[in-house]
Amino acid sequence: MFVGHAAVAFAIVAGVAVGRGWTAERALTVGLLAGAFASLPDVDIAYALVGVVSAASGDALTLASAFWSTGNLVHRTVTHSLVLAPPVALVAALAGPSRRATRLVALTLGVGVVALALTVSGPLGAVVTVPFVLGAAAIGILARRYTDLPPATVFAVGVVGLVSHPFGDLVTGEPPAMLYPFETALVTDRLVLAADPTLHLLAAFGVELATIWAAVAVAGAATGLRPRTAVSPRATLGAGYAASILLIPAPTLDLSYPFVFSVLGVGLVGALPTVRLVGTADRPTVEPPGWLPALLTGLSAITVAWLAYTVAYVVVG
Incomplete structure (x- = not known):
């Protein structure tokens, strides 16, 4: 679902923008911004490169196994939290404005999120939270520099993107810790699309394709393009x-x-x-x-x- 995460967020946000009569440029802008936010939680998988380096002499399947076994130590926890999505989106919204006081609030909030991860998950949790928070801030700064979107819009789009992400992971592996830092699990088991494991994988792949086509359809509605003709x-x-x-x-x-x-x-x-x-x-x-x-x-x-x-x-x- 790496591509599907961005596609879902794009389709939702850009679709709402088109429905509200926004211009094609503005609708596509907020859609792309939502896609960027929706992709951000998987920055935690970067830690899996540690496993790849340690298994560098193995074959392709060994490397893949090392990648996921290492990455899953911290994958789908702090960065996939519905609880932390609003404060991280707020970091993005406040990091963009040029006022020093606003950016100081963003910095304080970001440090607080990292400190929470350090307290709950230890150093490893903090290690993956730092790029998560910095990534959100970077998206906010770029949104401010290259668009005219107000901070409130950046915040709303950020929440949609970050909140939509963990739901896309429910069919592909261990359910995310959506209520992190609380121990209560919102979803405890993976959603099974078919009893046959191969049909389940094919169905999950089909879901991702459907999300991508939904994004294409929304982009077509915004621009007047008929994808079928291309x-x-x-x-x-x-x-x-x-x-x-x-x-x-x-x-x-x-x-x-x-x-x-x-x-x-x-x-x-x-x-x-x-x-x-x-x-x-x-x-x-x-x-x-x-x-x-x-x-x-x-x-x-x-x-x-x-x-x-x-x-x-x-x-x-």
Whole structure:
């Protein structure tokens, strides 16, 4: 759900902005800001690089295992808290204004959040909280510098982005500690989309694709763009990915990498160049597609590949 987190927040915030009649530029701006906030909680996974370094001599699966086993020591705790989302969003909103007193309040609040993490989770909790708070402040400063959004809007968008993030993690692993620093758990078990572990993984992947398409639809509504007109017919080549059911292990949450990396690779069909004839048929020139048609064609190819693989798995399985 790394991309899905940003897509959900973008779709929600930009969708509300479009519904309220905001201009396309302003709607897309607040949507992108929400996406940035929604991506921020996963900064805690950076600690997983410690595990990767320690297992640097292993193969790809060993490195992946070390990445997640190390990262999960602090992943989905303090940075995924619904309780801490408002104060961290407030840090972002107050860090932007140029007034010294306002920034001093932001600094004090940020230090307080880090101190809380240190008290509850020890040094490791504080280590991942520092970039979390600094990241929020950086987003607030950039929002102030490059947009005309008032602090109240930055705060509201920040809350939506940060609060939406942990709900996207409910189908992909251990439920986040949403009520951190309190020990009470809001959700204790992962949401199971299918009893079969492979179908669960495929369903979770489908949910993420749906969130991305929702973001595309909202962007289209804001700008008047019809995404369907930008998709090349070669996206249908993704259907050939169904044959990979014979080549890769059935994916699960514990072994998702062969499927995820290979199906994402199908998206490269969107970046394939087209041949445009100039002058005569003997002098063709290669013309790469524009970034938007390439992006939408690649996303469509991935969607077709996912659907084809899912059908093949159901039929063969």
